[in-house]
Amino acid sequence: MQIPLIQLFIWASCIQASSFRHVQSISPPTGSVIVRPDAQPAMGEFSNLGDAVNALPADSSSQVVFVYPGLYVGQVNVSRPGPVTIMGFTPNPLDFTNNTVVLVHNASLATGALSDDLTGTLRLLSNNISLYNLDIRNDFGVALTNGQAIALSVQADQVGVYGCRLFSYQDTLYTNVGNNVFLRSYIEGAVDFIFGRHSIAYFEGNTIASRGAGCVTASGRELNDTGIYVFDHNKIVAASDAFPNVTGNVFLGRPWGDFARVVMKNTDIEAPMNKTIWSIWNPGDERIDFILFAEFNSSGPGVENANRPNFSTILTGDEAAQYTLPSIIPNWGDWVDSGFLL
Numbered sequence: 001m002q003i004p005l006i007q008l009f010i011w012a013s014c015i016q017a018s019s020f021r022h023v024q025s026i027s028p029p030t031g032s033v034i035v036r037p038d039a040q041p042a043m044g045e046f047s048n049l050g051d052a053v054n055a056l057p058a059d060s061s062s063q064v065v066f067v068y069p070g071l072y073v074g075q076v077n078v079s080r081p082g083p084v085t086i087m088g089f090t091p092n093p094l095d096f097t098n099n100t101v102v103l104v105h106n107a108s109l110a111t112g113a114l115s116d117d118l119t120g121t122l123r124l125l126s127n128n129i130s131l132y133n134l135d136i137r138n139d140f141g142v143a144l145t146n147g148q149a150i151a152l153s154v155q156a157d158q159v160g161v162y163g164c165r166l167f168s169y170q171d172t173l174y175t176n177v178g179n180n181v182f183l184r185s186y187i188e189g190a191v192d193f194i195f196g197r198h199s200i201a202y203f204e205g206n207t208i209a210s211r212g213a214g215c216v217t218a219s220g221r222e223l224n225d226t227g228i229y230v231f232d233h234n235k236i237v238a239a240s241d242a243f244p245n246v247t248g249n250v251f252l253g254r255p256w257g258d259f260a261r262v263v264m265k266n267t268d269i270e271a272p273m274n275k276t277i278w279s280i281w282n283p284g285d286e287r288i289d290f291i292l293f294a295e296f297n298s299s300g301p302g303v304e305n306a307n308r309p310n311f312s313t314i315l316t317g318d319e320a321a322q323y324t325l326p327s328i329i330p331n332w333g334d335w336v337d338s339g340f341l342l
């Protein structure tokens, strides 16, 4: 167990302009709040993540919550003023397959949630939140109507998601507000499972897994504002437990809003895509007039013999070079954990 940490430490100390903060991953950083299944309340520990988060001081101080291995059931809202880091115990922060902490909730519009956002297992409602090595699941599953069931809802600025795994079917990741980064994580779903209206979201080094027929992204951008989803060096696969109808029915995106904007660079596309790669919103309500659905250097069996529609764009190298982490989030160096960049 010591070897990876030492390697990480050496590697971290080589990084310039460091914001690599995650050297502690098997023991709690000094001053952190502890969550574990066999918590000792007399020691100030919590057995429930929501209770721990709710007990943090409602002030501008930075707080760290360290979560020991286990399954934690129930919704968690984060809404205090100051920065919050929630880190799951792991022997290997850069590899989500080694995660040990699972957060689970089961809610959807069909189970009576009053809004899509309120279905979320983990809801981030205040700025400056970092999540490390958490598996976040909404286990509602599949429904023909009202199946929206969010695992992670991000309604906040300066949110970093590192080495996490997000699981649901419809609407897994709601990246809706502020500047958000998703690095070396796993995002699974089938229908519109990366979606939102206003955020500037950057994705690098993630595995994105499709469980059934549907669109990976549903950008809901409604105005010509700064909102954009930029993906660089991600992999798109069929989930190991995908339904048979995944074959031929995966699309990179459809436009929830008329100004939908999604750029996918250097994507390894292994999933069994529909040949058109990108979709309209719905027949008769296409929403394609002002969109940017763009790729650069897509590769893999999913895009062999593709027959893309004329509302999608293949970028030149020069055009693609305009869409980078620094170009869309100029102050990224102040808050993004660069140790999780490729």
Ligand SMILES: *[C@@H]1O[C@H](CO)[C@@H](O)[C@H](O)[C@H]1NC(C)=O
Residues within 6 Å of the ligand: 050, 074, 075, 076, 077, 118
């Ligand atoms: C999270 O916030 C929503 C909206 O305020 C509330 O309805 C819900 O009960 C909260 N969840 C928990 C576990 O406190």
Ligand SMILES: *[C@@H]1O[C@H](CO)[C@@H](O)[C@H](O)[C@H]1NC(C)=O
Residues within 6 Å of the ligand: 004, 091, 092, 095, 097, 098
């Ligand atoms: C991480 O998980 C893989 C299997 O998924 C395992 O082979 C490896 O030993 C684990 N690494 C550590 C540091 O526990």
Ligand SMILES: *[C@@H]1O[C@H](CO)[C@@H](O)[C@H](O)[C@H]1NC(C)=O
Residues within 6 Å of the ligand: 082, 083, 127, 128, 157, 158
């Ligand atoms: C938190 O985020 C806000 C909005 O992005 C920013 O203005 C502020 O400086 C941040 N605060 C801290 C303590 O990092």
Ligand SMILES: *[C@@H]1O[C@H](CO)[C@@H](O)[C@H](O)[C@H]1NC(C)=O
Residues within 6 Å of the ligand: 106, 107, 111, 139, 140, 141
């Ligand atoms: C989630 O809840 C719904 C309805 O309340 C139920 O039908 C379903 O079996 C539950 N799923 C899981 C995985 O618990």
Ligand SMILES: *[C@@H]1O[C@H](CO)[C@@H](O)[C@H](O)[C@H]1NC(C)=O
Residues within 6 Å of the ligand: 142, 143, 144, 212, 213, 214, 243, 244, 245
């Ligand atoms: C894909 O298959 C699942 C499981 O059979 C089903 O629930 C879902 O409705 C199907 N999706 C479509 C778009 O047909």
Ligand SMILES: *[C@@H]1O[C@H](CO)[C@@H](O)[C@H](O)[C@H]1NC(C)=O
Residues within 6 Å of the ligand: 247, 248, 249, 274, 275, 276
């Ligand atoms: C591709 O998508 C179109 C439009 O939804 C659909 O009609 C067609 O059957 C799909 N192709 C395959 C191979 O499933």
Ligand SMILES: *[C@@H]1O[C@H](CO)[C@@H](O)[C@H](O)[C@H]1NC(C)=O
Residues within 6 Å of the ligand: 266, 267, 268, 297, 299
């Ligand atoms: C294209 O993407 C692949 C990875 O998918 C990468 O190895 C290669 O360097 C990229 N080519 C260019 C021109 O960026």
Ligand SMILES: *[C@@H]1O[C@H](CO)[C@@H](O)[C@H](O)[C@H]1NC(C)=O
Residues within 6 Å of the ligand: 224, 290
């Ligand atoms: C959006 O605004 C940019 C400049 O801010 C402009 O170059 C572009 O043409 C506008 N796009 C649309 C569809 O109006």
Ligand SMILES: *[C@@H]1O[C@H](CO)[C@@H](O)[C@H](O)[C@H]1NC(C)=O
Residues within 6 Å of the ligand: 310, 311
């Ligand atoms: C784009 O394709 C559609 C249908 O495939 C066609 O009706 C339309 O005229 C085309 N538009 C342009 C600008 O080529």
